[in-house]
Structure formats: C-alpha cells, structure tokens
Amino acid sequence: MSGQQVGYLRVSTQEQNTQRQLDGVELDKRFEDKASGKDTKRPELERCLSHLREGDVLHVHSMDRLARSLDDLRKLVKDLNARGVVVRFHKENITFTGDDSPMANLLLSMLGAVGEFERTIIRERQKEGIVKAKERGVYKGRKPALTSEQVNALRSRAASGESKALLARDFKISRGTVYKYLNAGIINC
Template identity: 55%
Template sequence: MTGERVGYVRVSTAEQNESRQLDGVELDEVFVDKASGRNRDRPKLDALIKYVRKGDTVLVHSLDRLARNVTDLQAIIAELNSKGVRVEVTTQGLVFTGDDNPMTKLLLQMLGAVAEFELAAIRERQAEGIAKAKAAGKYAGRKVALTPEQVAEIARRHAGGAGEGITSLAKEFGVSRQTVYKYLAEESTVKDQQ
C-alpha cells in the first residue's frame, strides 16, 4: 500500500483517555471522536471519510470503535472500501478491502453483533444501577444546566428586537445550542399554559 495510514480513535466521553487505542502504531494522520458509537453522528468520523483517498489504510483499535451496531459498522466499512480504502482492525487482526471473502463478512457481522449486544448490556446495567441508587435515595440526576433566571434572560434576549442568535447565547452561558433550544421550548410551553 502506498497511501497514507490514517487512524480513527473513538472514546465515549471527553474524560476518557484515547491514547492507548493506537499506541505504537505508525500513522500519518489521526481523527479522534469523543462521542458514543451508537449512531453515525460523529464529526471526526465524517472528516476522516472525506479525507481518505484511494490507496489509504484506515486503522482502528477494534470494530466497536467504528460503530456499536451492525448496520452502521457495515455501512462505514463499505463506504471506505468503495473509495478504495482498506480498513485494518489492529487488535482483531482483520482487514477489509471490499473484495472480502465470505468468512471475513461473517466475522464482521458477528463482531458487529457482539458490539451491539455489549452496548445494550451497558445500558441495561446503567439503568439498573440508577434504579438502585434512586431507591436508596442516592441518585440526584443530572445537574440543571441553567437557572430559571438564566432561562428567562435567554428567552427575553432571543425574542427581543435584535433577536440574539442561539449560538451566541449558548457560548455566553456555557451550554450547547441543543440545551438552549430545549430550555426555550420548555419556556414557551410554560407560557402557553399560563
């Protein structure tokens, strides 16, 4: 292979350390996502797919780093292969080139199913843990992102004559745009009920 060796690393949260995944693997470029693998909504994965060219090799630590469900896993690998890019899974010793034999395809489906099952098991254990903590009075839930006063100010400023934008308000209050939209929707519902 004469193309670039491009690494893809994914951890589920910003607090997790991604350095171990492709440690010691020689790479020309690395794309790192700090997001769940349960869906395709990952900006660095999209950037990687746009970046790679025919003859490149994408290296990933394990299949569950690419996706946590069989459908997405197959689609991502097929998309990369259709560009003439091979995919290597370092810990499982798998290589996908697009002209894979039936055994390789079977392994992809089986390992993808295992990743999907593992995600479902994690969610189940998490839900059980939260239920036990709530029953014991030890679970308070997620901290509220904005106070009622902040929500009122955002609503006022967004609806005001100048109509400040969601992005600038989100930056100023240190929350995501999605959080601002959520609180504005809640604020609107409360006003409608009054």
C-alpha cells in the same frame, strides 16, 4: 501510488484516553473522538471520512471503536471499501479491502453484533442503576445545562426575538434544550 496511513481512535468519555489504541502503528494522520459510538454523528469521524481517499488505509484499534451498531459498522466498511479505502482492525487482526472472503464478512457481522450487544447491556445496567439509586434517594439526575442566570439571559434574548439557533450556539446547547428552557418558563416563544 500508495495512500496515507490514517488512524481513527475513540473513547466514550472525556476522562478516558486513547493511549493504548494503535500504539506502535505509524500513521500519517490521526482523528480522535471522545464520544459515544452509538451512531456515526461524531465530529472527528466525519472529518476522517471526508479526509480519506482512494489508496488510503484506515487503521482502527477494534471494531467497537468505529461503531457500536452493526448496521453502522457494516455501512462504514462497505462505503469505505467502495471508495478504494482499506479498513484494518488491529485487535481483531482483520483487514477489509472490498474483495473480502465470506469468512471475513461473517466475522465483521459476528463481532459487530457483539459490540452492539455490549452497548445494549451497558445501557440496561445504567437504567437499573438509576432505578436503584432513585429508590435509595441518592439519584439527583443530570446536572442542568445552564445556570439560573444563563436561563434568565436566554429567556430575555428569546423574548427580544433572537433566533433559537443563535441562542443554542451562544449557550453551547442544542436547540431542543433551548426550547425546553423556554417552555418551562413564563415566556411563551
């Protein structure tokens, strides 16, 4: 019995699109993230991994779309193969079944390391660009997550005893950001 043909597509930002990824590949189901590949904590990747069953084939445009970390890439492929899921990377034209040759495993490691290296270089360039922009006085930093009205509402609700987790959900921010706003204010919660 053959399984489903499942696609996983990823771009790093909301402005990018996945049109070129897996173009022409017939899929029964597709999962698409607009998130960094720095780790595996991506909502659609998690849904995809939960969806996959023995006999399924996971199609991914390229290795760096699945993971930018060599450790994450190797773990994902190994875990999927152990569950009976075949992983196919189209750009590299490599398929992993769990019965892979030493050459396929070498390629996975080498190409995965290149993806990880690229991400490190990108982060390095971003940091350098921010330093230069600060020197020129044009770097304004990240846009605040909340408006001043929202911050006042957050502080008021926290002072009345609402849980930080509920506040984070309602304001669509992390609990860490909730604490950042509370600790920056007069109210000590």
